[in-house]
Amino acid sequence: MDKFIEYILQFGNLNKQQIDLIRNKGTEIELRKDEYYWEAGKTVKYIGFLTNGVIRVFYYDNKGEEITRYFIDENHLILSGNTVDEVYTPSEYLSAITDCTLVVFTRKDWKDILDTIIGWDSIVQKIITKHHSEKIARRSELVSQDGTERYLDFIQKFPTLVNRVPLSYIASYLGITQSSLSRIRKNIR
Amino acid sequence: MDKFIEYILQFGNLNKQQIDLIRNKGTEIELRKDEYYWEAGKTVKYIGFLTNGVIRVFYYDNKGEEITRYFIDENHLILSGNTVDEVYTPSEYLSAITDCTLVVFTRKDWKDILDTIIGWDSIVQKIITKHHSEKIARRSELVSQDGTERYLDFIQKFPTLVNRVPLSYIASYLGITQSSLSRIRKNIR
DNA sequence: ATCGCTTTTTGCCATTTGACAAATGATTTC
DNA sequence: GAAATCATTTGTCAAATGGCAAAAAGCGAT
Numbered sequence: 177m178d179k180f181i182e183y184i185l186q187f188g189n190l191n192k193q194q195i196d197l198i199r200n201k202g203t204e205i206e207l208r209k210d211e212y213y214w215e216a217g218k219t220v221k222y223i224g225f226l227t228n229g230v231i232r233v234f235y236y237d238n239k240g241e242e243i244t245r246y247f248i249d250e251n252h253l254i255l256s257g258n259t260v261d262e263v264y265t266p267s268e269y270l271s272a273i274t275d276c277t278l279v280v281f282t283r284k285d286w287k288d289i290l291d292t293i294i295g296w297d298s299i300v301q302k303i304i305t306k307h308h309s310e311k312i313a314r315r316s317e318l319v320s321q322d323g324t325e326r327y328l329d330f331i332q333k334f335p336t337l338v339n340r341v342p343l344s345y346i347a348s349y350l351g352i353t354q355s356s357l358s359r360i361r362k363n364i365r
Numbered sequence: 366m367d368k369f370i371e372y373i374l375q376f377g378n379l380n381k382q383q384i385d386l387i388r389n390k391g392t393e394i395e396l397r398k399d400e401y402y403w404e405a406g407k408t409v410k411y412i413g414f415l416t417n418g419v420i421r422v423f424y425y426d427n428k429g430e431e432i433t434r435y436f437i438d439e440n441h442l443i444l445s446g447n448t449v450d451e452v453y454t455p456s457e458y459l460s461a462i463t464d465c466t467l468v469v470f471t472r473k474d475w476k477d478i479l480d481t482i483i484g485w486d487s488i489v490q491k492i493i494t495k496h497h498s499e500k501i502a503r504r505s506e507l508v509s510q511d512g513t514e515r516y517l518d519f520i521q522k523f524p525t526l527v528n529r530v531p532l533s534y535i536a537s538y539l540g541i542t543q544s545s546l547s548r549i550r551k552n553i554r
Numbered sequence: 555a556t557c558g559c560t561t562t563t564t565g566c567c568a569t570t571t572g573a574c575a576a577a578t579g580a581t582t583t584c
Numbered sequence: 585g586a587a588a589t590c591a592t593t594t595g596t597c598a599a600a601t602g603g604c605a606a607a608a609a610g611c612g613a614t
Contacts, residue, residue: 243509301490308497315504319540320432322572323601343562351508356601358563511602512571532592545571547593 177202179227180279183251188299197292201285207231207276213254214270219263220256222280227251229276230340234348235268244348246311247273247337253303254278273341318351323360326350366391368416369468372440377488386481390474396420396465402443403459408452409445411469416440418465419529423537424457433537435500436462436526442492443467462530507540512549515539 180202181195190198204227207213213231214220231248245268248254256264263283281289290296314333318326330350331338338346347357369391370384379387393416396402402420403409420437434457437443445453452472470478479485503522507515519539520527527535536546 237509241509245505304494305497308494308501311501312497312504315501315508316434318508319504320426320430320537321540342560348509351510353602354561355563355603359601362563531590542572543591544573544593548571551593 177204177227177279179251180225183225183253184299187302188295190293194293198289201289202279202281205278205280207272207278209272209275212269212271213276213278214256214266214268216267216269217265219265222282223256223286224254224278224280225252226254227277227279230273230337231270231276232273232341232345233268233270242348244345246314246349247334247341247345249334249337253300253307255300255304273345323350323352323356324364326352327357327360328364366393366416366468368440369414372414372442373488376491377484379482383482387478390478391468391470394467394469396461396467398461398464401458401460402465402467403455403457405456405458406454408454411471412445412475413443413467413469414441415443416466416468419462419526420459420465421462421530421534422457422459431537433534435503435538436523436530436534438523438526442489442496444489444493462534512539512541512545513553515541516546516549516553 177199181190181198184190184198202225207229213224216235226248228250230250231254232244233246233248234242234244237243248270254270256266317329321329327346327350330346343357344354347354350357352360366388370379370387373379373387391414396418402413405424415437417439419439420443421433422435422437423431423433426432437459443459445455506518510518516535516539519535532546533543536543539546541549
């Protein structure tokens with residue numbers, strides 16, 4: 177929970193009372209390796225913040241292949257869609273790669289926070305915008321790079337993930353096959 | 366200018382007075398083919414809305430290659446960064462592919478609108494978020510597709526651009542070489 | 555330590571794409 | 585309309601990547 181407060185404070189100021197409100201509303205939950213946090217087609221119940229572990233976001237393309245779209249690591253807010261108002265049904269799966277700890281809020285509690293803390297809205301908006309920009313920058317570059325460049329880029333941008341995420345997921349994220357990535361790794365050494 | 370008003374009204378309501386304010390502040394400008402709208406390293410002076418034409422966003426990668434990151438077509442807001450407050454110096458170039466018409470606002474005029482119209486802020490925020498989501502969706506899929514799939518995807522998503530944008534720019538956007546794209550096109554027919 | 559299971563590496567060959575250069579086609583300019 | 589310029593297609597070969605299957609390595613449970 178402290179991690180979440182600390183994270184939020186980077187984006188705006190909160191007084192002690194406001195921090196207490198957030199603490200009261202949030203609940204810590206655990207997610208075991210390979211458990212789903214979201215499933216495509218199932219309504220999302222919580223707004224979550226990942227304090228420990230790594231989550232993988234994936235979907236199935238039109239050939240039925242599982243495609244890893246990105247990874248969520250420690251200290252990231254997991255929001256349903258771009259707004260918190262509407263009930264949200266994702267088209268993607270979120271699944272824990274490692275055991276995870278999250279702070280979650282029900283939609284109602286989140287709304288209470290929104291109604292109580294002036295500026296909460298803009299804090300969350302800033303976070304969403306930041307996440308978006310990061311995603312765009314990361315994904316954009318991949319397109320124009322070959323396999324080796326993609327992987328070098330990946331280990332530079334996600335140094336903490338390389339050893340915690342199975343090769344096949346990384347390969348899928350980078351848009352190459354697992355065996356190609358294995359060969360690329362060999363050549364780099 | 367009408368196009369801009371119409372576009373804005375999709376994201377929020379404005380009364381006649383507010384619309385007049387926007388009309389007064391905005392200026393229509395023309396941009397000739399191959400003229401820059403932004404240049405990397407040069408401060409951005411205007412907030413713009415493209416009413417006619419196509420603009421290309423590109424940068425130079427670490428090999429000095431020109432990479433087309435995306436295209437901006439009719440009815441798109443061109444914002445500096447994610448916020449309008451700060452002076453912004455882009456790291457990318459925006460250059461007209463065709464002759465273009467834009468509605469532009471000086472930073473000061475834009476700020477006046479922001480200070481006068483309650484809710485302007487949230488309208489703009491919605492637009493930014495929408496643009497972000499589109500970019501993420503578009504770029505993400507490319508990574509896991511081969512050349513042919515990328516091109517088919519492109520002509521489906523940008524049917525109006527295929528015949529107005531030179532092949533080399535499309536190829537760069539898709540992350541393949543111009544000659545590969547030419548061959549792909551031949552095979553599709 | 556051994557068995558069973560999963561992940562990663564490797565081999566082999568087919569296919570795709572890149573690099574480079576030349577040819578063709580299209581457009582602009584005088 | 586001829587020349588110059590730019591865009592696209594094509595040829596050739598090399599390099600990168602994919603598909604498939606088997607081998608090797610890693611890991612957990614007993």
